[in-house]
Amino acid sequence: MKHIITIIKKEWAEVFKNRMVLFMISFMPLIFTILPLVMLYFTSQGMGDMSDISTADVPVQFLEVCGEGITGTECMQIYVVNQFLLMFMLIPVIIPVTIASYSIVGEKTTHSLEPLLATPITTFELLAGKSLAAALPAIIMGWFAFGLFLLGLPIIGTSAAVIDYITGLTWLLAILVAGPLMAIASVNLAIFVSSRVNDPRVAEQISALFILPILGLLFAQLAGVIVINVMVMLSFIGSMILVDIGMIYLGTTIFQRENILTRWK
Amino acid sequence: MCLDLIQEMIETKDLTKIFTIKKAADIPAVVGLTLSVAEGEVFGFLGPNGAGKTTTVRMLTSLIGPTSGTARVNGFTVGEADQDIRRSVGILTESPGMYERLSASKNLDIYAHLYDVADVDGQVDKYLRMLGLWSRRDDPVGSFSKGMRQKLAIARALLHEPQLLFLDEPTSGLDPEAARLVRSFIQELRDQGRTIFMCTHNLNEADRLCDRIGIFKSRLIEVDTPENLRKKLFGRKVVFHLREVHPGWLDPIRELEGVLDLQIVDKKLVIAMDNPDILNPQIIRALVQSGADILFVGELRHSLEDIYLQTMRDTAEEEVAG
Numbered sequence: 001m002k003h004i005i006t007i008i009k010k011e012w013a014e015v016f017k018n019r020m021v022l023f024m025i026s027f028m029p030l031i032f033t034i035l036p037l038v039m040l041y042f043t044s045q046g047m048g049d050m051s052d053i054s055t056a057d058v059p060v061q062f063l064e065v066c067g068e069g070i071t072g073t074e075c076m077q078i079y080v081v082n083q084f085l086l087m088f089m090l091i092p093v094i095i096p097v098t099i100a101s102y103s104i105v106g107e108k109t110t111h112s113l114e115p116l117l118a119t120p121i122t123t124f125e126l127l128a129g130k131s132l133a134a135a136l137p138a139i140i141m142g143w144f145a146f147g148l149f150l151l152g153l154p155i156i157g158t159s160a161a162v163i164d165y166i167t168g169l170t171w172l173l174a175i176l177v178a179g180p181l182m183a184i185a186s187v188n189l190a191i192f193v194s195s196r197v198n199d200p201r202v203a204e205q206i207s208a209l210f211i212l213p214i215l216g217l218l219f220a221q222l223a224g225v226i227v228i229n230v231m232v233m234l235s236f237i238g239s240m241i242l243v244d245i246g247m248i249y250l251g252t253t254i255f256q257r258e259n260i261l262t263r264w265k
Numbered sequence: 266m267c268l269d270l271i272q273e274m275i276e277t278k279d280l281t282k283i284f285t286i287k288k289a290a291d292i293p294a295v296v297g298l299t300l301s302v303a304e305g306e307v308f309g310f311l312g313p314n315g316a317g318k319t320t321t322v323r324m325l326t327s328l329i330g331p332t333s334g335t336a337r338v339n340g341f342t343v344g345e346a347d348q349d350i351r352r353s354v355g356i357l358t359e360s361p362g363m364y365e366r367l368s369a370s371k372n373l374d375i376y377a378h379l380y381d382v383a384d385v386d387g388q389v390d391k392y393l394r395m396l397g398l399w400s401r402r403d404d405p406v407g408s409f410s411k412g413m414r415q416k417l418a419i420a421r422a423l424l425h426e427p428q429l430l431f432l433d434e435p436t437s438g439l440d441p442e443a444a445r446l447v448r449s450f451i452q453e454l455r456d457q458g459r460t461i462f463m464c465t466h467n468l469n470e471a472d473r474l475c476d477r478i479g480i481f482k483s484r485l486i487e488v489d490t491p492e493n494l495r496k497k498l499f500g501r502k503v504v505f506h507l508r509e510v511h512p513g514w515l516d517p518i519r520e521l522e523g524v525l526d527l528q529i530v531d532k533k534l535v536i537a538m539d540n541p542d543i544l545n546p547q548i549i550r551a552l553v554q555s556g557a558d559i560l561f562v563g564e565l566r567h568s569l570e571d572i573y574l575q576t577m578r579d580t581a582e583e584e585v586a587g
């Protein structure tokens with residue numbers, strides 16, 4: 001455990017000196033928080049004067065999500081907000097990729113892995129240290145952004161029904177459970193990709209393909225093919241657990257002393 | 266622990282590493298290496314680039330596994346007690362591999378923790394001072410010269426006070442002044458009684474620093490003290506500088522027991538022999554009796570470079586022949 005903490009501290013000391021990474025970690029969550037707030041503000045403002053949107057204007061599937069006793073405007077807002085849920089889920093995917101790519105490729109180009117592997121650290125400790133160093137900021141920033149978003153909701157005058165929905169099970173599962181699971185998968189993917197390429201930006205771009213499934217969900221929802229509700233979220237979490245198991249397995253197989261020194265080019 | 270009882274710090278038997286690469290021929294990097302290094306010894310592992318020196322060090326520090334053969338390091342068996350080996354040896358890797366954005370002391374601090382050093386700050390301070398990096402301790406390593414990085418890497422290898430040190434080409438790529446500093450520091454380590462296994466392709470360095478030298482190119486070609494290597498390959502030669510040389514003087518010398526070869530170069534006699542202590546006085550007496558004026562007598566010393574080139578040539582010939 002002591003070794004893992006040493007590695008985490010070392011990773012953070014190094015990675016937070018990199019402006020590119022720092023920008024990614026701080027700026028992206030901020031954007032993803034402010035954007036939905038602004039959207040919500042304008043949808044509630046613009047429609048305040050008008051008569052309520054009829055429920056007929058809201059995609060049919062959404063009415064099920066909104067449930068009874070909710071106005072058409074509120075349901076419309078929930079529909080809009082649900083798109084942003086996926087943005088919040090991008091945070092724990094993108095941040096670990098950035099940190100892990102710069103860290104691993106950096107170690108490869110400066111040849112600093114060999115002296116590190118010559119110490120009595122176990123490869124498990126090293127992998128765990130690197131993974132946590134990349135995943136923790138992502139999880140924390142994801143939660144932080146969501147907290148900021150929740151604080152902002154009453155300020156911009158969001159109705160109680162919408163806030164209720166956002167603090168409901170679907171969102172909490174997404175932010176508290178799915179987010180960390182995705183961070184774990186994304187770290188391992190980034191480590192795998194970084195072991196093969198020598199440019200952190202290339203590693204980042206390849207690993208970032210991982211956001212495609214999320215974008216897929218986003219467009220599927222926009223197109224009305226699916227609606228993200230508790231069931232969808234639970235099955236997503238279930239498959240993420242499987243993906244994590246596979247990715248951690250992949251991570252540990254490539255993360256062996258001999259492999260790192262002789263096969264990572 | 267029974268470290269006191271261990272005589273050999275490194276013992277290998279038929280140690281072999283063959284790299285297999287997809288769609289390419291196997292690379293026999295190290296073949297059948299049998300070797301032992303005693304406690305307190307400075308062992309020079311001498312060979313050209315690509316000889317397999319780094320691969321050997323990696324096997325002996327439990328970084329990569331051998332294809333076959335065995336090795337014991339510090340009393341621990343490679344492949345069985347890898348953690349113990351890593352804990353008990355120090356290694357200067359081929360490239361320093363420092364964290365460039367972090368300060369010198371931060372770099373050492375990380376390693377002191379990874380080596381479970383008890384007094385982290387004390388050890389870091391000690392070695393920063395000892396290697397003359399104290400005033401630059403807070404500067405990022407990215408701003409360091411090559412020589413400073415190398416010194417920092419040596420400090421890093423010593424934090425946990427290992428009795429056995431592996432140095433992979435410690436002076437390669439350094440300017441002469443930095444190389445001199447590093448060499449004198451290795452001398453200090455040797456005086457402290459540490460066992461050192463040093464890879465080098467610098468013959469002079471091996472000659473000056475090492476108790477024994479192994480000449481290596483995938484296989485171990487020769488192992489001995491620098492002195493014996495010279496003898497073994499060339500015998501010993503003594504040069505007699507004379508004012509003049511008369512062919513008639515030479516016959517009595519040729520007849521002396523133990524003279525292996527005699528050549529005349531300008532006004533010098535170059536005589537190959539096994540035992541100059543006995544023969545030199547006899548030769549001098551014979552020459553004086555013949556009326557020769559002896560100006561100066563000296564032993565012809567071969568540089569290690571000659572030996573090295575000679576061995577490499579012999580091996581190449583054997584390879585062609587065999």
Ligand SMILES: Nc1ncnc2c1ncn2[C@@H]1O[C@H](COP(=O)(O)OP(=O)(O)O)[C@@H](O)[C@H]1O
Pocket residue numbers: 261262263284285286292293294312313314315316317318319320321
């Ligand atoms: N990971 C590897 N994969 C394939 N071949 C390797 C690998 N590492 C070293 N080699 C080969 O093994 C041989 C010895 O290399 P090395 O031990 O680095 O030599 P030295 O340190 O004496 O210069 C070289 O031919 C090198 O190309």
Ligand SMILES: [Mg+2]
Pocket residue numbers: 315318319320359433
């Ligand atoms: Mg080498």
